[in-house]
Amino acid sequence: MVSLRVYILTRVLLTIPMVFILLSLVFFVMRILPGDPVIAIVGMKASPEHIERLRHELGLDKPLWRQYIDYIAMIMRGDLGRSMIWGKRPVSTEIWDRFPATLELTICAFTVSVLIGLVTGVFASTKPGTKADVGLRLFSIVAYSLFIPLLGMLLQFTLGVKLKLLPVAGRKSPLVQIDRITGLYLLDSLLTLNLVGFVDALRYLLLPSITLGVVLSGVYTRLVRSSMLEVLREDFIRALRARGIPEGQILLRHALKNAFIPVLTMMGLQFSLLLAGAILTETTFSWPGMGTFLLERIEYRDYTTVQGTIVFYALLVAMVSLIVDIIYAYIDPRIRY
Amino acid sequence: MRLIDPLARAIRRYWRVKRVDLALTLTGAIIVAWIIAMAALAPVVAPYDPYVSVDDVLLPPSREHLMGTDNLGRDVFSRILYGSRTVMAVVLASTMLSMGVGTLVGLVSGYFGGLVDRVLSLVMDSIYAFPGLILAIAVAAMLGPGVSNTVVSISIVYIPTYFRMIRGQVLSVKSQLYVEAATALGAPHKVIMLKYILPNVIPVLPVVFSMNVADAVLTEAGLSFLGLGVPAPTPDWGFDLRNGQRNLLAGYWWGSTFPGFMIVLLAVGFSLLGEGLNELISPERR
Numbered sequence: 019m020v021s022l023r024v025y026i027l028t029r030v031l032l033t034i035p036m037v038f039i040l041l042s043l044v045f046f047v048m049r050i051l052p053g054d055p056v057i058a059i060v061g062m063k064a065s066p067e068h069i070e071r072l073r074h075e076l077g078l079d080k081p082l083w084r085q086y087i088d089y090i091a092m093i094m095r096g097d098l099g100r101s102m103i104w105g106k107r108p109v110s111t112e113i114w115d116r117f118p119a120t121l122e123l124t125i126c127a128f129t130v131s132v133l134i135g136l137v138t139g140v141f142a143s144t145k146p147g148t149k150a151d152v153g154l155r156l157f158s159i160v161a162y163s164l165f166i167p168l169l170g171m172l173l174q175f176t177l178g179v180k181l182k183l184l185p186v187a188g189r190k191s192p193l194v195q196i197d198r199i200t201g202l203y204l205l206d207s208l209l210t211l212n213l214v215g216f217v218d219a220l221r222y223l224l225l226p227s228i229t230l231g232v233v234l235s236g237v238y239t240r241l242v243r244s245s246m247l248e249v250l251r252e253d254f255i256r257a258l259r260a261r262g263i264p265e266g267q268i269l270l271r272h273a274l275k276n277a278f279i280p281v282l283t284m285m286g287l288q289f290s291l292l293l294a295g296a297i298l299t300e301t302t303f304s305w306p307g308m309g310t311f312l313l314e315r316i317e318y319r320d321y322t323t324v325q326g327t328i329v330f331y332a333l334l335v336a337m338v339s340l341i342v343d344i345i346y347a348y349i350d351p352r353i354r355y
Numbered sequence: 356m357r358l359i360d361p362l363a364r365a366i367r368r369y370w371r372v373k374r375v376d377l378a379l380t381l382t383g384a385i386i387v388a389w390i391i392a393m394a395a396l397a398p399v400v401a402p403y404d405p406y407v408s409v410d411d412v413l414l415p416p417s418r419e420h421l422m423g424t425d426n427l428g429r430d431v432f433s434r435i436l437y438g439s440r441t442v443m444a445v446v447l448a449s450t451m452l453s454m455g456v457g458t459l460v461g462l463v464s465g466y467f468g469g470l471v472d473r474v475l476s477l478v479m480d481s482i483y484a485f486p487g488l489i490l491a492i493a494v495a496a497m498l499g500p501g502v503s504n505t506v507v508s509i510s511i512v513y514i515p516t517y518f519r520m521i522r523g524q525v526l527s528v529k530s531q532l533y534v535e536a537a538t539a540l541g542a543p544h545k546v547i548m549l550k551y552i553l554p555n556v557i558p559v560l561p562v563v564f565s566m567n568v569a570d571a572v573l574t575e576a577g578l579s580f581l582g583l584g585v586p587a588p589t590p591d592w593g594f595d596l597r598n599g600q601r602n603l604l605a606g607y608w609w610g611s612t613f614p615g616f617m618i619v620l621l622a623v624g625f626s627l628l629g630e631g632l633n634e635l636i637s638p639e640r641r
Contacts, residue, residue, distance in 0.1 A: 039481040047493050152375050159630060163569060163622035167580050167596055168615030171603055175612075179604055186604060287484075294488035298577055302600070312489075313581055316496040328493050335484055 025347050033340050040332035045089055048325050049082065076102075076322070098326035103318060109326030112311065117330075118201025119189055120307035123226055123299065124292045125202075130231025131288075135238020135281075140269060142239065143246035154239055161236030166295055170229040170302035177225065185222050187304040194218045230299045234291060241284055245277040252276075279350050286342035290335055373635060380631030386624030390617075394439040403430035405437040405590045413607045423609035425595070426602055431613055437590040438614060442621065445505055445585065446571045452510035453567075454560060457517025462556070464518070465525030466548050476522070483515035487570075488577050495583040505584050509574050513567050520563045524556035531555075562636070565629030569622045576618045592618045 056072050057064075073079045077088060092099065098109040142154040178186035190196060190203060196215040199206045204223065207215035249255065250273055258268050297309030304310065308327065315323040370377075393400070402421075403409045408428035416423045422431035464475040482490065491508040498504035528534065529552065537547050578584040579593030587594070592614040599611025 035477055036481050036484070039478055040485060043478075043481060043485070044493070047490075047497055155375075156379075159626045160619075160623055163573065163619055163626050165573060165576055165580075165596075165615055165618045165622065167593075167600075168612070168619060171596075171600060171611055171615065175603055175608055179606065290484060290486040294486035294577075297488060297492070298580065301581060312492070316492070316583070324493070324496060328489070331489055332485060335486065339484060 022347060026344055029340060029343050029347075033336055037333065037336045040336060041090060041093060041329065042086075044325065044328050044332060045086055047328075048321075049078075049085065093329060098329055099322040101315075101323045102320050109323050109330075112323065113308065113327065113330050115201075116306060116308050116311040119305060120293075120296055120300070120309065122202045122204060122223065123230065123305060123307060124289075124296055126223055126227035127230035127234065127296070127299070128288075128292060130227055131233075131235040132238055132281075134232065134235035135242050136274075138235070138239040139242025140246055140274065142243040143250065144269065146247060151243075154243070158236035158239040161233060161239075164233050166229060166233050166298040167302045169233060170225070170299060173225050173229060174303070184225055186225065189222050189306055190215070190218050191222075226299050226303045226305055229302070230292070230295050233295060234288065237284065237288065237291075238281060241281050242277060245280040246273055249273045249276045279346075282342070282346055282349065286339040289338045289342070293331065293335070376631045376634040378631075379627045380635060383624050383627030383629070383631055386620060387628055390439050390621050390624065391443065393436055394443045397436040397440055401430075401433040401436045403433040405429060405434040406588055413602060413610070415607075416609055422613045423607075425599060425610045431595075431610060434590040434595055435592070435613055435617055438592045438595065438617070439621075441585055441589055441591045442572060442575055442593075442618075445502065445509065445575050446568060449506045449509035449575070450513065450564060450568055450571055452506060453513035454517050454564065456510070457514045458521050458553075458556075458560070460514070461518040461521030462525055462548055462553060465522040466529060466544070466552065472522075475518075479515040479518045482511070483519070487512040488574055491574055491578055492581065492583055495578055500583075500586045502585050502589075505575070505578060508578065508583075509571055512574060513571060516567055517560070517563055520559050521556055524559050525552055528552050528555045562633060565625070565632055569625035569629060572618065572622045572625060576622075 056069050056076070056078060060068060060072060070079075077085055080088070096110070098113065100106045100108050101112065138154050138157065142151045145151050174186040177183045185191070194215055196203050196207050196212060196219065197210050199209055203219035204216060207213075207219055246269075255268060255273060258272055259265075263272075296307065297312070299305065300307045300309035301313065308331075312324065312327045315327065406429070409430050410420065410424050410428050412424060412426055412428045414420055414424040414428075420430050420432065422435065425431055425434070460475060460479075464472045491512050494511055495505060495508035498507060534547060534551050537551050542551075575584065576593035576596075579591045580597045582594070582597065584593060585591050595614040596611045596618070599607070599609075599614070603611045
């Protein structure tokens with residue numbers, strides 16, 4: 019157990035430089051790249067006094083190193099800055115409003131993609147080299163290349179507009195009331211025993227999460243297949259077969275458990291694909307999450323909010339990769355060298 | 356007979372093992388070649404000017420307008436043809452840019468090692484960990500609209516991939532005897548890097564390129580779908596897809612589905628080509 023603790027501690031310490039670099043990267047993108055944020059906000063025609071005042075308000079008249087220190091200090095305090103419009107609302111409050119929607123979408127999409135990936139991957143691994151295997155390989159290539167907005171629109175058009183089965187935009191019907199506890203509608207409606215709310219939220223969630231889930235499932239198909247094939251070649255599988263254990267049980271109970279480890283390590287990397295994909299999904303389905311929030315604020319040139327949101331994404335990515343690595347260390351003892 | 360037999364057998368075996376990969380590569384190559392031809396021949400083939408209204412708005416596909424007209428009465432087919440130029444130009448330019456920067460930085464980092472290498476690797480790993488599209492969005496939002504700005508925003512996403520590959524190669528080439536010999540003879544760093552190491556790491560570039568380019572197509576389409584790509588009147592598949600969405604929900608499906616399918620087709624073409632080639636070149640990966 020000592021080595022596990024040491025591993026986790028090292029991993030946490032290693033996250034610090036990564037967070038630092040990510041924060042500096044955001045700073046670099048926001049301040050040093052050409053393009054004056056103040057001019058971008060007020061336009062070319064604004065009076066010099068106005069520009070000067072805004073520059074001072076944003077702290078952009080200070081030397082660059084000073085701005086950098088202020089920026090890092092602000093984030094260290096857990097402050098992501100304040101909106102330049104919208105009555106100077108703290109960015110963290112706004113993110114708090116919007117993030118649950120993205121979290122709910124990504125969790126559901128993730129579940130969809132892992133489910134598809136497991137079923138197709140295990141199936142392909144039982145029949146290597148056959149037509150079905152080649153077909154699934156093709157599926158994994160095509161799925162990844164399916165442009166999220168196109169798949170989303172096709173689903174909207176067929177299931178939403180033509181068949182009128184599911185809603186095509188938003189997170190819930192305007193008349194349905196769901197009390198906010200966590201901000202995850204499915205969870206909140208369950209906690210408040212609100213069956214109508216649950217069904218409604220689920221109906222709205224289906225198309226976006228299927229869209230995002232299908233596109234990301236291809237990676238899992240491939241990964242599950244190759245790691246299953248590897249495990250199936252091992253001695254303990256042969257021993258199980260020799261003992262006459264049914265093949266289905268070997269596959270699902272013994273092989274899959276071991277094959278799952280590489281899949282788990284992929285989840286950290288997959289998470290950033292999931293976040294990026296969520297932006298396209300949210301835009302396609304007018305989903306009120308982080309992605310639509312970010313784009314809205316880019317359009318309004320709310321410079322400070324854009325910066326705060328990007329910083330939030332950076333912190334999120336660093337944290338998730340840390341958590342995935344720690345879970346990994348718990349599951350696979352080989353990692354705790 | 357005796358001589359030919361083993362050869363025939365080898366070819367047959369090669370065919371049996373590789374026919375799927377060959378088929379994938381060929382399919383991908385045909386798709387990509389077709390779209391390149393589209394881009395090259397757009398002015399000759401396109402029946403209408405893609406920038407201006409040529410007929411009534413939202414006409415369904417017909418003999419006059421193979422893919423119908425969009426919400427401004429522009430011919431969708433002509434816009435698709437010209438759109439292939441936009442996507443090809445932006446994607447190729449940005450991959451070339453990331454290839455150049457990534458190779459240079461990877462070369463320096465791998466060759467000199469030490470603190471420089473540590474810092475550069477950490478920076479590149481951090482960029483790599485950050486969601487690509489979001490990074491591109493942030494850079495594009497800061498740089499403002501414009502073709503070259505779009506190219507830069509996309510290229511930043513893929514620099515780390517080239518960096519990692521090149522750096523790894525440099526590390527293994529660096530310890531080769533001929534490099535040590537050059538060092539011992541007192542060749543300057545620049546000469547060793549450019550003359551002895553670079554030519555030996557260049558072969559990995561097409562591999563990385565083939566793996567990245569499909570992704571770059573999707574990033575380009577994503578950026579312009581979000582309104583952060585090439586500015587408006589330019590025909591661009593991602594933008595046209597977005598533009599057609601409102602009308603799609605009203606039942607006018609042709610304005611958005613055709614550009615969308617083209618994006619997927621191009622991405623699939625590049626993926627098949629990249630994947631097939633990789634399998635043919637490095638069999639140990641399967």
